[in-house]
Amino acid sequence: MLYTLEYAKQLDQEDILNRFREEFYIKPNSIYMDGNSLGLLSKRAERTLLESLNDWKEHGIDGWTSGNHPWFFLSEKLGEMMAPLVGGSANEVIVTGSTTVNLHQLVATFYKPEGTRTKILADELTFPSDIYALQSQLRIHGFDPETHLIRVKSRDGRFLEEEDIIEAMTDEIALIILPTVLYRSGQILDMKRLTAEANRRGILIGFDGCHSIGAIPHSFTEWGVDFAYWCNYKHLNGGPGSVGGLYVNSKHFGTAPGLAGWFGSKKDKQFDMEHSLTPADSAGAYQIGTPHVLSLAPLLGALEIFAEAGIENIRAKSLNINQYLMDLINQELHDFGFTIGNPCDDIRRGGHVSLEHKEAARICKALKENDVIPDFRAPNIIRLAPVALYTSYTEVWEVVQILKKIMTEKQYEKFKNEREVVA
Numbered sequence: 001m002l003y004t005l006e007y008a009k010q011l012d013q014e015d016i017l018n019r020f021r022e023e024f025y026i027k028p029n030s031i032y033m034d035g036n037s038l039g040l041l042s043k044r045a046e047r048t049l050l051e052s053l054n055d056w057k058e059h060g061i062d063g064w065t066s067g068n069h070p071w072f073f074l075s076e077k078l079g080e081m082m083a084p085l086v087g088g089s090a091n092e093v094i095v096t097g098s099t100t101v102n103l104h105q106l107v108a109t110f111y112k113p114e115g116t117r118t119k120i121l122a123d124e125l126t127f128p129s130d131i132y133a134l135q136s137q138l139r140i141h142g143f144d145p146e147t148h149l150i151r152v153k154s155r156d157g158r159f160l161e162e163e164d165i166i167e168a169m170t171d172e173i174a175l176i177i178l179p180t181v182l183y184r185s186g187q188i189l190d191m192k193r194l195t196a197e198a199n200r201r202g203i204l205i206g207f208d209g210c211h212s213i214g215a216i217p218h219s220f221t222e223w224g225v226d227f228a229y230w231c232n233y234k235h236l237n238g239g240p241g242s243v244g245g246l247y248v249n250s251k252h253f254g255t256a257p258g259l260a261g262w263f264g265s266k267k268d269k270q271f272d273m274e275h276s277l278t279p280a281d282s283a284g285a286y287q288i289g290t291p292h293v294l295s296l297a298p299l300l301g302a303l304e305i306f307a308e309a310g311i312e313n314i315r316a317k318s319l320n321i322n323q324y325l326m327d328l329i330n331q332e333l334h335d336f337g338f339t340i341g342n343p344c345d346d347i348r349r350g351g352h353v354s355l356e357h358k359e360a361a362r363i364c365k366a367l368k369e370n371d372v373i374p375d376f377r378a379p380n381i382i383r384l385a386p387v388a389l390y391t392s393y394t395e396v397w398e399v400v401q402i403l404k405k406i407m408t409e410k411q412y413e414k415f416k417n418e419r420e421v422v423a
């Protein structure tokens with residue numbers, strides 16, 4: 001019963017988030033399992049983008065202060081809308097820059113090597129862009145990344161152990177940068193525990209929330225996290241190149257931005273055009289220049305959906321539908337050499353399933369040929385993300401049937417086992 005199509009349909013009927021699916025543009029006869037890399041367009045996001053375009057059409061320069069969504073206040077407004085998703089207050093969140101740019105800003109602001117505390121702690125599984133940013137920030141400070149960037153090792157190539165991270169929090173560490181959820185294995189780090197341990201040692205800690213924002217709830221302020229940054233084009237469905245987000249704990253308000261620019265000004269001072277910056281007393285201080293309005297606008301609609309659906313409901317369905325996917329994989333695909341490479345416990349599991357196989361690259365190509373959109377991460381990972389807001393249980397059931405067919409018929413053999421330019 002548990003593995004039948006009828007059961008999948010029943011789960012869809014019982015799904016309280018079911019009604020949001022029709023708000024998204026879902027290509028007919030195709031199954032999108034890549035919402036953790038680029039979320040789909042919703043009708044509401046399209047509407048708010050078009051409204052902003054219209055503001056430009058109708059108001060020209062006055063669009064900054066009038067029209068549907070006055071551009072001058074858009075980053076702050078979106079920060080307020082996003083705050084519940086990260087567990088911050090409205091003035092602790094600002095929608096600005098991009099993940100990597102925001103990391104640069106936050107490290108430039110909060111990395112203050114002093115005495116023997118000069119090193120930055122990260123991990124060996126983190127996203128490469130974060131590492132490049134940290135290496136370059138160390139070089140700017142005159143340190144050698146080889147000696148000053150400490151990367152916590154993984155014991156098995158998939159996961160990080162919190163004990164190992166805590167052990168690495170020595171008195172040489174000035175700053176810690178960690179992912180909330182690991183981009184390959186989908187492991188959630190215990191942010192509360194890690195933050196408490198960092199705070200206790202007087203080390204600042206910041207998180208990369210790219211893979212958790214919009215998928216799991218956070219309590220950054222309650223936990224005492226110093227800062228965080230993330231992108232809005234994955235689970236948040238803000239669109240390709242969507243403007244990113246950052247969080248700064250209010251205890252740090254007043255810390256001068258490392259990379260200053262006029263959009264970090266107090267709003268009512270910005271147009272005084274003085275040559276000394278009066279920073280906003282909020283996360284807004286860490287903005288740099290003019291916001292990319294057309295890449296902000298879809299978020300207005302996208303975030304409305306999150307407010308209505310509720311992040312707790314989203315997390316509950318995400319856990320359930322990912323578990324369902326794993327159950328089906330275990331039931332239907334056990335003979336084909338797959339390994340589930342994500343944590344199985346709910347408490348350690350993010351929003352996607354990480355399926356390992358030595359033929360992963362070409363299995364992904366075969367999936368695409370069968371109109372299933374997966375995500376490949378070299379060398380051997382197929383990421384499948386059933387997204388709470390728009391993936392149905394029926395689709396998950398179909399994906400596993402298609403995978404089974406691909407494996408039984410060895411359909412992947414006609415492709416090369418190599419990644420595409422964008423994987």
Ligand SMILES: *Cc1c(COP(=O)(O)O)cnc(C)c1O
Nearest residue numbers: 098099100127129183208210231
């Ligand atoms: C997607 C992602 C990024 C991307 O950074 P951009 O600056 O938006 O290109 C960075 N870090 C992690 C963990 C990601 O998943």
